[in-house]
Amino acid sequence: MRLLINKIVLGLSTLSALIGIGFLGWILITLFIKGLGSFHFSLFLNDLIDGGLRNLIVGQFILAGIAAAVGIPLGMVAGIYIREYGRGKYAQVIRNLSDIMMSAPSIVIGAFVYAIIVIPTGGTSGFAGAVALSIMMLPIVINTTDNMLSLVPKELREAGIALGASKYKVIIDIVIKAAKVGIMTGILLAFARIIGETAPLLFTSETSNYFSLDLTESFPSLTVSIYDLANEPEESSRDLAWAASFILTVLVLMINLTGRFITRNKKR
Amino acid sequence: MEKIFQKFSLASASLVFVILLGIFLTLFSASKEAIDEFGIGFITNPDWNKEVPIDTKVISKPLVEISADIDDASEEDDDLLADEDEMLFDEDAVSDSITIYGGLVPIVGTLLTTMIALVFALPIAMGIAVFLAEIAPKNVAYPIGIAIELLAAIPSIIFGMWGLYYFAPIIADLVGGYQVSLLSAGLVLGVMILPFMAAITRDSMNTTPDVLKESAYAMGATKFEVIKDIIFPYSKVGIIGSIILALGRALGETMAVAFLIGSIFTLPSKITDPTISIPVAMANNFGEASGLGESSLFYLALILFIISFAIISFAKLYFLRGVK
Numbered sequence: 361m362r363l364l365i366n367k368i369v370l371g372l373s374t375l376s377a378l379i380g381i382g383f384l385g386w387i388l389i390t391l392f393i394k395g396l397g398s399f400h401f402s403l404f405l406n407d408l409i410d411g412g413l414r415n416l417i418v419g420q421f422i423l424a425g426i427a428a429a430v431g432i433p434l435g436m437v438a439g440i441y442i443r444e445y446g447r448g449k450y451a452q453v454i455r456n457l458s459d460i461m462m463s464a465p466s467i468v469i470g471a472f473v474y475a476i477i478v479i480p481t482g483g484t485s486g487f488a489g490a491v492a493l494s495i496m497m498l499p500i501v502i503n504t505t506d507n508m509l510s511l512v513p514k515e516l517r518e519a520g521i522a523l524g525a526s527k528y529k530v531i532i533d534i535v536i537k538a539a540k541v542g543i544m545t546g547i548l549l550a551f552a553r554i555i556g557e558t559a560p561l562l563f564t565s566e567t568s569n570y571f572s573l574d575l576t577e578s579f580p581s582l583t584v585s586i587y588d589l590a591n592e593p594e595e596s597s598r599d600l601a602w603a604a605s606f607i608l609t610v611l612v613l614m615i616n617l618t619g620r621f622i623t624r625n626k627k628r
Numbered sequence: 629m630e631k632i633f634q635k636f637s638l639a640s641a642s643l644v645f646v647i648l649l650g651i652f653l654t655l656f657s658a659s660k661e662a663i664d665e666f667g668i669g670f671i672t673n674p675d676w677n678k679e680v681p682i683d684t685k686v687i688s689k690p691l692v693e694i695s696a697d698i699d700d701a702s703e704e705d706d707d708l709l710a711d712e713d714e715m716l717f718d719e720d721a722v723s724d725s726i727t728i729y730g731g732l733v734p735i736v737g738t739l740l741t742t743m744i745a746l747v748f749a750l751p752i753a754m755g756i757a758v759f760l761a762e763i764a765p766k767n768v769a770y771p772i773g774i775a776i777e778l779l780a781a782i783p784s785i786i787f788g789m790w791g792l793y794y795f796a797p798i799i800a801d802l803v804g805g806y807q808v809s810l811l812s813a814g815l816v817l818g819v820m821i822l823p824f825m826a827a828i829t830r831d832s833m834n835t836t837p838d839v840l841k842e843s844a845y846a847m848g849a850t851k852f853e854v855i856k857d858i859i860f861p862y863s864k865v866g867i868i869g870s871i872i873l874a875l876g877r878a879l880g881e882t883m884a885v886a887f888l889i890g891s892i893f894t895l896p897s898k899i900t901d902p903t904i905s906i907p908v909a910m911a912n913n914f915g916e917a918s919g920l921g922e923s924s925l926f927y928l929a930l931i932l933f934i935i936s937f938a939i940i941s942f943a944k945l946y947f948l949r950g951v952k
Contacts, residue, residue, distance in 0.1 A: 362850055362853070363850060365850075365852055366850035366851055366852040366853070369852040369855075370763055370851060370852065372755055373755040373756075373758040373759045373763060374755075374759055374763060375755065376751070376752045376753075376754070376755025376756045376759065377755065377756045377759040377760070377764070377772060377776075379752055379755075380752065380756050380775075380776050380779065380822060380823065380826065381772065381775055381776075383779060383819050383822070384775055384776075384778060384779040384782075386790075386794070387779075387782060387786065387787070387790050390790050390793075390794055391786065391790070434640045434643060435640075437636060437637045437640040437641075438637065438640035438641040438643065438644065440637050441634075441637035441638055441640065441641040442641055444637075445634055445637055445638065446641070451641070453645075454641045454642070454644055454645060456941070456944055456945070457644050457645055457648055458644045459940075459944055460648070460937060460940045460941055460944065461644060461647065461648055463873065463876050463877060463880075463936065463940045464648075464651070464880070464933065464936060464937070464940075465879065465880020465881075465882070465907060465932055465933065465936055466880065466882065467880065467882045467907040467910050467911060467929070467932075468651065468655070468880065468929050468932055468933045468936075469651070470910075471655065471658075471910060471914070471925070471926060471929040472650070472651045472654050472655065474914065475654045475655070475658045475926070476650070476654055495647060498643070498644065498647070499644065502641075502644065526629075526630050527630060527634075528629060528630040528633045528634070531633075549781075552781060553781070556781075556782075556783025556784075556785070556786075557783070558783070558784065558785045558882070558883045559784075559882035559883055559907065559911065562882075562911050562914070562915075563914045563915055566915075583783065583785055586785055586789070587785060587788075587883065587886070590788075590789050590792075590887070601789065602789070605785070605786050605789055608783060608785075608786070609782060609783065609786055612781055612782070612783060613778055613781060613782075616778060616781045617778075620774065
């Protein structure tokens with residue numbers, strides 16, 4: 361009897377794993393079939409107004425790129441503070457708040473940026489979208505940096521100090537170097553996450569049918585356009601949405617796998 | 629240089645605090661108009677964007693407030709005047725009516741979809757975690773673990789599209805009712821939080837010391853008994869924490885739900901009815917809203933922010949202290 365129960369439970373557990381894999385497979389296969397069916401190389405050459413996706417892909421990269429350029433240095437330095445300089449309660453409070461911020465609903469961050477930037481400036485803009493994404497990115501980078509620095513052995517720091525290096529030198533030249541791979545992985549994962557975000561962009565950057573590099577106007581966004589296209593009645597719009605989803609997913613998964621690959625190589 | 633760097637790092641860390649405080653204050657001040665107008669009764673009012681004559685509105689106020697109204701009747705008059713001023717800018721409104729907004733429908737929609745998602749995802753996530761931590765050999769667990777984590781990396785908008793065109797029709801065939809419904813939104817949300825929950829649960833199960841497991845095996849326990857009597861009690865705290873974190877994530881999810889919930893402001897009478905959730909109400913109406921409507925959306929955002937802040941800090945502080 362005990363053995364039977366054991367078998368049943370283990371079987372159910374294996375089944376759950378199969379269900380999980382099944383969902384991943386189902387989604388990926390759907391994307392491949394629908395996405396590849398409407399995929400064409402000219403999608404990369406035309407803008408949305410001409411039935412292509414070029415402006416959207418470029419726009420999404422610019423938004424996420426600016427967010428990364430703001431979020432990574434600030435997040436890393438903040439993470440360094442929490443782990444290396446922070447003493448006592450304050451660093452712990454910031455650590456907890458950053459964790460909470462990481463799980464804050466992304467649409468609420470969108471609403472916040474709408475209130476502080478879109479309303480005062482009188483309209484949606486690429487700038488507002490980039491700010492929203494930076495706010496999303498900041499806590500993820502803080503969390504990664506904090507965790508990775510905690511893995512660096514204390515002896516390394518002591519050795520640096522013993523050689524007469526200042527604390528700042530030790531952190532930049534020794535601690536960060538030692539944690540480099542881990543931090544890079546975390547940053548890649550963070551980038552993969554924000555490049556697929558839609559909710560914080562809906563009413564901050566919105567999207568645009570035209571190619572634009574002007575951050576003061578509504579800015580083309582791949583994810584927001586997928587949402588718009590998927591809700592349109594015409595078959596052709598929806599096909600375009602599938603192609604765009606396919607490109608987005610391949611991109612996100614590739615960044616994600618690259619990140620994992622780096623860590624794995626290092627472990628060996 | 630040393631000093632500058634230290635000050636700069638302190639400033640960046642404090643930025644987290646400033647932003648969170650900023651979000652709270654901004655949402656509060658932006659929803660001030662709606663808070664003043666509807667008060668806490670907003671939460672229990674099922675009508676959204678409904679025009680009512682001004683008289684009805686005054687009568688329908690709770691008794692306490694009416695007696696307060698008598699005390700400072702002049703203030704109430706000012707309020708009414710202000711309302712009428714607003715009407716001048718609102719084309720549809722008749723001069724003796726006011727549009728009222730209540731948050732009950734999106735709040736109920738949010739809670740119900742989250743509950744459905746949890747009920748669906750919890751057993752499967754536990755199964756996956758047990759499989760990865762205890763059953764599968766290392767060389768199987770590693771790739772499957774990665775696959776589960778990749779599922780977590782897929783953007784939510786993809787879940788929404790897939791759910792709408794491929795998952796929801798099957799659900800509707802199985803249980804009847806509409807394709808866009810509370811149920812299909814909840815289930816797709818469940819698929820989304822599944823990998824997240826499984827990964828944290830697996831990590832906390834992996835913290836169980838081998839010595840404990842080995843001594844149980846040595847006593848002749850089966851694998852299931854080890855899992856039930858040794859691993860679960862040992863990692864209970866981390867598992868509960870992971871459930872609460874997943875809950876927080878499900879509450880705030882926008883895009884996947886937006887495709888599937890139907891986006892209508894009606895209370896669902898059964899599980900296959902379409903309704904709306906807080907994030908979806910914001911996603912769909914923010915662009916067009918102005919005045920009191922916009923302020924009411926900010927009020928909803930504030931409610932969502934406070935709920936998720938409370939839930940997540942609870943999970944972090946009480947359950948997930950040691951688990952990373």
